[in-house]
Amino acid sequence: MSYQQITIPVNDTVAERLADALMEHGALSAAIEDAYAGTENEQAIFGEPGMPTEQIWQQSKVIALFGGEDDAAAIVRQAAAACGLGELPCHSEILEEQDWVRLTQAQFDPIQISDRLWITPSWHEVPDADAVNLQLDPGLAFGTGSHPTTRLCLQWLDNELKGGESVLDYGCGSGILAIAALKLGAGSAVGVDIDEQAIRASNDNAAQNNVAAQFHLPDSLPEGQFDVVVANILANPLRMLGEMLANRTKTGGRIVLSGLLDEQITELSDIYAQWFDMQPAQTEDGWARLSGIKR
Template sequence: MPWTELRITTDSKHAEALSDALFDLGALSVSIEDAAAGTAEEKPIFGEPGEPVDQMWDHSIVVAHLDDAMDPALTVAAAANAIGIAAPSYQTVTVEEQDWVRLTQAQFDPIPISKRLWITPTWHEAPDADAINIALDPGLAFGTGSHPTTRLCLQWLDANIRAGETVLDYGCGSGILAIAARKVGAGRTDGVDIDPQAMVASRQNAEQNSVEIAFYLPDALPDGEYDVVVANILTNPLKALAPMLAGRVRAGGRIALSGILSEQADDVIAIYGQWFNFAPKAEEDGWVCLSGSKHA
């Protein structure tokens, strides 16, 4: 049975109320997306401890799936009327019924990161049995190796981690960077994320890859410095977290930062430059990874 995907453009004041109204009207599922996703205006809606939290994006897209008995125009009008606003603009997309499990799996083939490092979904055979293969499936948290920011960080870790070094993966998502660090020779490795679901995903993925990593919510991370800190998040959080992240790197240690658009790199370097000497940036598809050594 095909479904209708309804995409409604709205603002931060009405996105959640509109979502609730669509659910009440019988929508099969409802989610909210950042209308600026993938652009320089993209922003997180979370905050770190002590930082203000943006509850919703300024410009949002409410995405609802309707069965064939629901008329999109009437549904939008009814939802708008329920929350006391004029009917907003919307688009519809027909979503054909498919075997979603097989379709999802077909979209995730093994990903080569370097000559010796691969990300391999569990339903695939390892393409190179002699390589370092990280077994990872799409799941609850961000990070499968398919996005340029993740690949850039993985390549940096593969090329730069020295045996036994301590590593902090801040904003660990699926735990992929922490797992890779351990696989290529790191010693004690910790991961941090603000999302409890990321903790679940990271611990499961670490166990699946037979590596020992401790994962924490931010306030629970023990005091201490690391040889290497890697943070693959977004530019605005990286700016806000600069003093804390810099403070987690020992003198002479190294940092790798990603989730940064190429046009934002100079701003990040300007902030972190008070603590680090930066190497030339690595870039892929408009995203960059910045790495540097902390002043002794």
């Protein structure tokens, strides 16, 4: 059995209404994504502390799935009319029936981060039994180790942790950095994320790796400072959160920032130089990592 997938570019005023209308008129599913995901124009819509909250991306795309025999074009027209819209630009493609579980698993092989650090999905054999192995399956929360920003942060933890440090992972996603920190010798690790789903995924991943990381929503994060603060988020939240992250870092402690592009290095380094002695940036595939020592 094959399926039809229709992608429709829309703005934030109609995206949710159109997705709901598509479901009401017969779509099997309808999802909304950032039209600029993966580019420098990617928009963070979740409200970090001190930042306004957006409910949806200003430029979005609705991705709808239909059965192979459905009249997808007619359903799109009906849904558009129900929303008071005219003809919509669409991109259509056919998705053939596949073993989606096996297909997804085949896309995720073990990832070697360094000589001693690997990330291995649960369905794979551990490549190196003597290495530090993180068992992490792709899921609903961001962070599997495949993205350059995550690798850059993991490499810093592997190279710089001496043992016994307290670590804060701000924007923990899957919890991968907090979990890795503990497996690399940190004394304690706390993660924080604005997404309840990320907190659940992080707790599950910590249990899977037999580490005692703690994960919180921002409002429930305990007071205190940390030896190491890692924030692998986007440039705009990093701009807004500098003072808060600095206040969470002990004097003489270290900060690690990623999620920014090469061309944003100077700006972000200058912002954090208010509180930290910033080190030279490290880059990979157009992405950058900054680090500094708290004065």
